[in-house]
Amino acid sequence: MQGALGQLVDWLALDPATTALLMDFDGTLSEIAGSPELARPMPGVSRMLKTLASLLGVVGVVSGRPLSFLERHLLPSGDLNPEQGGYGSSPGRLVSSSGRLALMGYYGLEGIVDGRRFRDQRGAEWEGVAQAAFEAAVSAAPEAVLVERKPLGVALHWRQAPGSEDSALAAADEVSRRYGLPASRGKMSVELRALPDVNKGSAASRLARECKRVCYLGDDLADLEAFATLDIMGRSGLTSLKVAVGGVELPNEVLARADLHLEGPAAVRDALQHLTAKLDRRRRPAP
Ligand SMILES: [Mg+2]
Numbered sequence: 001m002q003g004a005l006g007q008l009v010d011w012l013a014l015d016p017a018t019t020a021l022l023m024d025f026d027g028t029l030s031e032i033a034g035s036p037e038l039a040r041p042m043p044g045v046s047r048m049l050k051t052l053a054s055l056l057g058v059v060g061v062v063s064g065r066p067l068s069f070l071e072r073h074l075l076p077s078g079d080l081n082p083e084q085g086g087y088g089s090s091p092g093r094l095v096s097s098s099g100r101l102a103l104m105g106y107y108g109l110e111g112i113v114d115g116r117r118f119r120d121q122r123g124a125e126w127e128g129v130a131q132a133a134f135e136a137a138v139s140a141a142p143e144a145v146l147v148e149r150k151p152l153g154v155a156l157h158w159r160q161a162p163g164s165e166d167s168a169l170a171a172a173d174e175v176s177r178r179y180g181l182p183a184s185r186g187k188m189s190v191e192l193r194a195l196p197d198v199n200k201g202s203a204a205s206r207l208a209r210e211c212k213r214v215c216y217l218g219d220d221l222a223d224l225e226a227f228a229t230l231d232i233m234g235r236s237g238l239t240s241l242k243v244a245v246g247g248v249e250l251p252n253e254v255l256a257r258a259d260l261h262l263e264g265p266a267a268v269r270d271a272l273q274h275l276t277a278k279l280d281r282r283r284r285p286a287p
Contacts, residue, residue, distance in 0.1 A: 004243075004260040005267055009274045011241050012056070012215060016279055020058035020211040022204050022226065023268070025065055027219035028245045029074075031265050032187065034160050036148060037069075042269040046074045048276050053101040055279040060102035060113075060207040062200050064191065064222060066151065067105025067112065067119075074103065075112075106151050107222075108203030109195070123151050126194040130154065133179040133192060140171035153181045153193035186220050187249050201229035208233065215241040217268060219250060227257045 012019055023029055026039050033039040053059040063070055104111040110119040134154040137147045144161030145168045147154060156172050158164045165188075172190045176183045181192035200218070204226040208214040214233065216226045230240035244250055244258035245268055255261060262268055 004262055005271050005274070008215070008241070008243060008260055008262070008271050009278060011213075012275050013278050015213060016056045018212040019056050020060070020208040020214040021052065021056050022058075022060045022062055022207055022214065022216045024200070024216075024218035024220070024223050024226075024245075025061055025063040025070065025074075027187065027249075027265065028217050028268055029061065029265060032159075032249070035146060036065075036157065041073055042265050045269055045272065046076055048269075048272040049074065049101050051276050052272065052279070055276070055283070057211045057213075058102060058207055060104060062104040062108065062203045062207070062216075062226060064107055064150070064155075064186075064200075065105055067103060067110040067117075070103045070105050071112070074101065102207055104203040104207065107193075107199050108206060109151060109198050111203070113207065120195075120198060122195060122198075126152050129179055129181070129194065133175050133181055136175045136178060137171060137192075140174055142167050142171075145171070150191065150193060152195055152198070153179075153191065155186075155189055155191040157189040159188040184222060186222060187251070191222075199225040201225035204229045205233065208238070211238070213239045213241075215243065217243040217245055217262070219244065219246040219254065221251055221253065223254060224257060227254075 012021060026032055029041045029045050030039040049059055061070055061074060100115050102113045109123050130153050134149045137154045137156060141147055141156055142161060142164045145164050146157040156168045158168045169190060172183055172192060176192045181194055182196050183190055183192050200222055204216055214230055216230055218226060227242045230242055234240045242258045243260045243262060244254045245262045245264060247264055
């Protein structure tokens with residue numbers, strides 16, 4: 001194992017009990033799909049995350065997806081039932097972790113942390129505005145542009161609408177101004193959302209607060225909020241590692257701010273696999 005992948009695994013394995021491993025979903029744990037609902041984690045990833053959650057201080061996924069989507073694909077049915085405490089314990093684990101994968105849906109507006117669900121009630125105040133903005137975006141955007149309703153607003157995707165970027169952005173700009181929803185760009189998409197302080201940075205900060213080391217992997221502009229949080233935490237003594245994931249679509253800003261670069265979700269999966277094997281070997285008693 002060489003290069004960035006080896007460096008990442010070594011960094012994570014150095015002091016696992018005090019380490020938080022935080023990851024974006026789309027483009028990091030999953031290939032980007034033509035349509036958002038078709039994205040799936042790389043094969044084996046959900047099982048590896050579950051194992052790693054019992055070996056590291058914190059393992060969490062931080063996404064702009066709804067919590068229900070993350071749960072469906074990362075906590076396979078019958079595997080975990082947080083409300084009934086169904087995670088179980090991890091016999092022989094090395095670390096102080098609860099052994100539970102943390103999920104932060106919709107940038108941390110809703111999630112499961114330590115087996116408990118939460119939802120920021122401020123989201124409910126924006127329901128009406130989000131619905132109105134969604135309907136306005138459906139009317140204003142070209143037909144081929146996918147308009148996705150989000151809890152705090154709306155996203156417009158032109159991955160499957162070649163040549164529609166300018167008109168999609170114009171529609172988004174109009175809706176953004178009319179409803180007072182700030183816009184943020186993503187890969188072939190733009191999202192308009194209320195509560196900009198609920199972001200991947202605030203979610204990462206919440207998950208990593210009891211750790212001494214934190215690693216974040218992401219592939220898009222929204223992940224810069226998490227990178228910035230790691231920089232701030234670093235100034236108060238935390239050790240951080242920022243990993244950019246992706247190939248030709250990886251924004252230059254993300255690559256420029258990262259400490260390491262992995263080529264894509266397959267490389268992330270390989271890193272998780274090597275890390276699991278490495279930590280598992282340590283857990284076993286010497287012959
Ligand atoms: Mg992403």
